[in-house]
Amino acid sequence: MNFANQVLQWFLNSAHWQGDGGIPHRTVEHLAMSGASVLTAALIALPVGIAIGHYGRGGILAINISNIGRAVPSFAVLVIAVELFGIGALPAFIALVALAIPPIVTNSYIGMREVDADVREAARGMGMRERAVLLRVELPIALPLIMAGIRTSAVNVVATATLAALVAWGGLGRFIVDGFGLQDYPMMFAGAIMVAVLSLIVEFSLAGVQRLSTPAGLRPTKSIRKEEPIGSALDPAMAA
Amino acid sequence: MLATGVVGAVEDPWIRWSWISGHADVITAALIQHIQLTAIAVVVGLVIAVPLGLVAWRSRVFRGPIFSVTGILYTIPSLALFSALVPFTGFTVLTAEIGLVSYTLLILIRNIVVGLNSVPDDVREAARGMGYRPLAELVRIDLPLAVPAILAGVRIATVTTIGLVTVTALIGEGGLGSLIYDGLLRDFKTPLVVGTVLSVILAVVADLSLAGAERIVTPWSRGRATT
Numbered sequence: 009m010n011f012a013n014q015v016l017q018w019f020l021n022s023a024h025w026q027g028d029g030g031i032p033h034r035t036v037e038h039l040a041m042s043g044a045s046v047l048t049a050a051l052i053a054l055p056v057g058i059a060i061g062h063y064g065r066g067g068i069l070a071i072n073i074s075n076i077g078r079a080v081p082s083f084a085v086l087v088i089a090v091e092l093f094g095i096g097a098l099p100a101f102i103a104l105v106a107l108a109i110p111p112i113v114t115n116s117y118i119g120m121r122e123v124d125a126d127v128r129e130a131a132r133g134m135g136m137r138e139r140a141v142l143l144r145v146e147l148p149i150a151l152p153l154i155m156a157g158i159r160t161s162a163v164n165v166v167a168t169a170t171l172a173a174l175v176a177w178g179g180l181g182r183f184i185v186d187g188f189g190l191q192d193y194p195m196m197f198a199g200a201i202m203v204a205v206l207s208l209i210v211e212f213s214l215a216g217v218q219r220l221s222t223p224a225g226l227r228p229t230k231s232i233r234k235e236e237p238i239g240s241a242l243d244p245a246m247a248a
Numbered sequence: 249m250l251a252t253g254v255v256g257a258v259e260d261p262w263i264r265w266s267w268i269s270g271h272a273d274v275i276t277a278a279l280i281q282h283i284q285l286t287a288i289a290v291v292v293g294l295v296i297a298v299p300l301g302l303v304a305w306r307s308r309v310f311r312g313p314i315f316s317v318t319g320i321l322y323t324i325p326s327l328a329l330f331s332a333l334v335p336f337t338g339f340t341v342l343t344a345e346i347g348l349v350s351y352t353l354l355i356l357i358r359n360i361v362v363g364l365n366s367v368p369d370d371v372r373e374a375a376r377g378m379g380y381r382p383l384a385e386l387v388r389i390d391l392p393l394a395v396p397a398i399l400a401g402v403r404i405a406t407v408t409t410i411g412l413v414t415v416t417a418l419i420g421e422g423g424l425g426s427l428i429y430d431g432l433l434r435d436f437k438t439p440l441v442v443g444t445v446l447s448v449i450l451a452v453v454a455d456l457s458l459a460g461a462e463r464i465v466t467p468w469s470r471g472r473a474t475t
Contacts, residue, residue: 081446082411083411
């Protein structure tokens with residue numbers, strides 16, 4: 009009870025809501041860094057995954073890049089980026105982009121591959137040109153899986169951005185890392201709560217976007233929806 | 249360091265072999281701790297996940313809550329989870345394991361449910377027709393047929409845990425992560441490279457060994473693959 013009270017007092021202290029080290033600024037920092045990283049990763053990964061899926065070459069690469077990504081610890085990627093680019097925002101950004109790319113490549117590849125060959129044939133039979141087949145048939149059908157990849161990456165990036173506080177960057181991880189350093193456990197605990205809540209908000213809102221991105225005709229009814237095994241294309245976020 | 253005043257006069261190479269040979273005992277200890285932390289997490293995770301998986305499979309009422317709670321645990325960033333536990337359980341192995349086990353649960357439970365759901369109804373019918381009682385059917389029909397999916401979950405949980413163990417360096421455990429953290433704190437690349445490379449090798453070896461184990465315990469799927 010005493011500890012819970014200390015955490016509450018920490019949140020109620022108006023000093024923690026002001027300035028560059030305050031909660032609002034740290035939250036914005038965290039979201040801006042995560043957003044920029046995921047966006048950059050998507051700009052790199054989507055064309056690659058979609059092209060591989062569309063042309064059907066290099067599939068082994070598209071699948072394995074995620075398995076390799078899972079085997080390399082996020083923490084190690086971050087520290088290696090620091091050794092290469094110094095401390096601060098740049099190495100954090102580069103590490104986060106590198107971590108966000110594999111799931112997006114793999115999922116957009118699988119999304120494109122899972123488009124039924126008959127559907128593609130039918131589109132061609134209706135006289136659609138290659139561009140139209142890609143833009144009006146393949147991409148809309150692949151969109152939910154593409155979004156699943158972006159969601160996996162985004163949740164992973166928000167989590168790893170927390171670790172970036174260790175390499176002298178800001179974000180909400182600062183409260184946790186500084187709490188450790190100062191042995192200020194209420195601050196550390198408050199930081200942990202904020203990071204957890206932020207991750208859950210990102211996860212749930214992107215899950216909503218993913219559902220909305222499913223073309224109306226393809227939305228599964230409750231009775232036929234199946235659980236996908238983890239490790240499949242619908243793998244939720246990797247823990248970081 | 250030859251501090252002669254010339255900036256950057258002493259380059260820190262990516263690998264300093266002399267450090268590695270001089271610290272073989274430290275590296276071995278870190279590797280062993282890494283394996284121990286991972287093994288405990290996956291085994292304890294399985295012990296918890298199997299009954300919960302069975303409940304989630306059989307009971308519609310409990311399925312939602314089980315997946316929601318384990319899904320939330322899975323989404324919470326590791327650093328946040330570990331540091332939220334420290335005020336209560338301190339800088340201990342227990343703190344590390346509570347966090348690591350919670351990350352395995354969603355993966356394991358989902359694959360257990362998927363594996364059990366994939367058992368064809370005909371097979372179950374046949375088992376009942378042969379006089380299997382529910383418990384015998386579960387133990388001798390359903391679970392063995394679900395093994396490939398369950399082991400796929402164990403593989404992913406193991407590889408994920410090996411990566412996450414590195415983060416426990418921040419709460420004083422860490423296995424190979426303690427080498428990575430040491431490299432960061434001292435701005436010295438060799439332990440960082442050693443910790444990273446061994447961690448990746450460990451993940452690949454664990455994944456391949458579990459794939460091999462899967463082939464051994466499911467001889468029927470091997471036959472199918474070759475025909």
